[in-house]
Amino acid sequence: MDHLKQKVAHHLSVIYSDVTLDITTDTLADEVMSIMRLDSEVCNPVAHQNHWSQEDVILITYGDSIKTENQPPLQTLHGFLQDYCNDVITSVHILPFFPYSSDDGFSVINFSAVNESLGDWQDISSISGDYHLMADLVINHCSSRSLWFENFKLGREPGLDYFVTADPKDDIEQVVRPRTSPLLRETQTNEGIKHVWCTFSHDQVDLNFKNPEVLKEFIAIIRLYLDKGVKIFRLDAVAFLWKKLGTRCINLDQTHEVVRLIRTLVEHSSEHAMLITETNIPNRENLTYFGNANEAHCIYNFSLPPLLVNTLVTGNCKYLKQWMMSMPPAQNGTAYFNFIASHDGIGLRPAEGLLKDEELNTLINTMQSFGGRISWRATNGGVNKAYEINIALIDALQGTVKGPDKWGIDRFICAHAIMLSLEGIPGIYIHSLLGTGNDYEKVKHTNHNRSINRHQWDYEELVNQLGQEWTQHAQTYSRLKHLIKLRVEQPAFHPNATQFTLHLGDQMFGFWRQSMDRRQSIFCINNISDEVINLSLSDINLISTDNWCDLITGTVYDSIELGIEVQPYQTLWISNL
Template identity: 65%
Template sequence: MSELLDNLKHKLQQQLEVIYDGITLNRSYDKLSDELIALMRLNDEIQQPGFFQNNWDEGDVILITYGDSVIRDNEHPLKTLRKFMDKYFGNTINSVHILPFFPYSSDDGFSVIDYSSVNEALGDWKDIENIAGDRRLMADLVINHCSSRSAWFQNFIRGEGPGSDYFFTASPDDDLSQVVRPRTSPLLRETETARGLEHVWCTFSHDQVDFDFRNPDVLLAFVSIIRQYLDSGVRIFRMDAVAFLWKIVGTTSINLMQTHEIIRLLRSLIEHAQPDAVIITETNIPNTQNLTYFGNANEAHAIYNFSLPPLLVNTLITGNCLYLKRWLMSMPPAQNGTTYFNFIASHDGIGLRPAEGLLSDEEISTLINTMKQFGGRISWRTTESGEQKAYEMNIALFDALQGTTAGPDKWGLERFICAHAIMLGLEGIPGIYIHSMLGTANDYEKLKNTHHNRAINRKRWDYDMLTMELGSKFNHHQKVLNRMKQLIDIRTRQKAFHPNAIQFTLHLGLQLFGFWRQSMDRRQSIFCISNITDEPQILRMGELNLTVTDTWRDLITDTKISDPMEEVTLQPYQTVWLANS
């Protein structure tokens, strides 16, 4: 055994001891670590990880899309998606997150029936591999739960075969009062099995049955899945709902120590198999809890910046950046080997839990009411005390930014572009939902047909219809696409926009939101300043202390700054990126 492999095995054994402490297993830690190494084929193909290595740069932008967000008659959607991305995004966007592309029974893919197959309605593994050959591919590891229609759960009901002991059960008499829930449905699902009536733990819905990671066979099953995904070209793993992975009756059953250790163990395996692979944890929880998933640069490479969407939308509808600025000042810079995953729209809604402690109850109430005025819907959760509380706002971002708290206005497009200009400048890797690239509005028809609030922002475009829309100068879809591509093309050429480049928050009042970025070689500086109001605002350049010996230029308008001490008027929702090179 090589020294590298020997060291990895020792590390895995230590991690397994932490995870399964107090649990009687049917094999030794030595045996279990050997099984994990064999499943990942590390006996033959082990590689040296690049510790504290940034596997990303300023050129990385991730498109978020369903496999069938764009469809065409008589063509597999994954083929259509690839053609669409090639035609309209080209080299502008180099990475893509295809949301769950597996057979599923509900939740638009997140109730997985079979992790090893591609949904036949979308295409096959060859289609996935072709996309991975063009762009860096991000895929979901739906690790907390699977479909109640899966073979594993059917074996659980029968009491035999793989899956028969994969699922977490509890008793209705257990103390479950502290369990943190993201939904209002009952936690336990009654299920008749060969052993009698069982009560299966369901964090999200009764069609999404939770795994029991106390059984090491569950861990082995997911390591096998990870190996398959790596072989098919996946290089970024989105660990879905991972905060809920480990359960202990009588606790909150969220963010438990064992959950963090499992992430560390999976990272140990992945980075020795594919050193440039990236793990992103999806943990829609309060900001301080979310930050813990960096660990000591040994857990997630990146974490979803869940607080950004509600804070940024709140800023732009109120014309006041106090809360956004306060939050940005509190965010620790990500150390090398870690970064933030920034987004402001996704297939889900705008989460409100990440705004807890950052926005007051009054601010959240105003935000909710404004989104409802713009056609949005609200999803609810049950708190530990049994109270119903708003969990998420479901609305297309284009509609969410159509106006202010005073109502709709003429500045919707500019406000929408301003939101993305801010996001694209921030420390971290930007992720952009396909419907934000297209300026897609609320899909009330899909909402009506499915009765699921999240469907409002999950439109399925017909390829030919969309091509016609994007070919017209007279609608907003083409305008949005062109302006978004312009911003991205500018961003990806700037060293100061590296995800780990230095960032400081500027103090320019409450109507101008600004921050400063500096490249890691300290050669390039960019001042990112946005007017977040519907009135013109004066930017006094002298307050920025621009180095007078440098030549300064606004990258967005390609305009030279003739006098670094002058006053400049920023039009409503205008952003400038002032760079010295």
């Protein structure tokens, strides 16, 4: 216990090294540990222990992505998971299910309550009893309609010093923003006009972690979520957490130390709890959130979506292959979180330095021609720059730079086959599993670009669509389910199993996976073009004494000298077991 307290106190001393506190870091450590009940209940985490296997697949969904009359949406979701996903996923990420005022849940009014329109804590606990539950810790900001912000304006606690303020004359030129709105929001308070820091929107006011009371509030929230069955904590927008005038206010040392502190507290409170950092930033910066296996257990592989979509619409895997060869293997105890579609869009910042401007412009223009929208951010020079592409993935892959074609669903399945076989834990967005297209009506209704990929299904209509084999929804669900069921049976697809890139030309994206016990090898071969490609098995150095077969089709290869015609967007998982 003394060692743990020393560790917590050290984290706090680093976080508050430039802040004058009213209490000592030792006293603050005692308070933090008491909130987490670490004064009486302590787990002993094992260093570099993997909390996952090839069997783990995470479904990403809103609490009300599927609705039915006269039933709380969380109960409808639970029923859908049991009826359609029991043999597909092990975990579910329910996007913010708290009372909120904007941004579809990410402007939280009350972190400790369940949105009544979705259900209650019992519904959350029921889902966490059947699946590993991933929940958002929206840690950078809260709603301007929260009690904390109302108290801030009135000059009373809790909330008095809970928010970051600045003078418009302060040096904020370097601040990195993902939005085009002004950084500072003019706010009338009992003490006069104050300018409140808003990294995202003016309804999302940034919290002041220089005040340890704010940190303690979030430690209590973490403890509550653990008690309700949350296993995986998604640290939303955490890169922006700490502010220091005259800097970029992103990825600061104190931010990393806060992540380390949360890691220490969570893993000593719950043996299998995990942190995933949501840091939609350039690839090199994103990788730093692994720390030395002492920060995030998992980091979002944000560069994968833009690179993979670019690969499939251009028919050239050059940039994807270059990136993959540059990615360090995740050491045991850490893993990449792979995804190719989400409730947001296809982020473009993670492609900076990986795709040339000309490639990015072609990608943007192609996505716009497929019905996509573009969201923008402000740069230091005052020029707006494309931040993300908003589009449903199945529509993003309906064609190539040449236009729509007949290979849309095959291209979409190829994208998921690549994602499912890469090093890391796969996350599948519910609207990818269901083959949901662009929702233009919702965009018109909300006037928000991101709504294009946030459709709400009527459960009865969804069941009807999935029951008819010819529908886009039934085809994508059936084919993805087949791939997932194959994936979870292969030791070579363990998130930390060895991975090497193969060199098979620009139209064939290939890599080799080997199980951690070295018994199984899988050669993952993907034709990312709209042309038939002839492949000789001798090109991928199969061992002649092993028996090889394609797991997806069941085809057995009697000779490694065979030539194979790989169809457009076909994937081969050639395994020796």
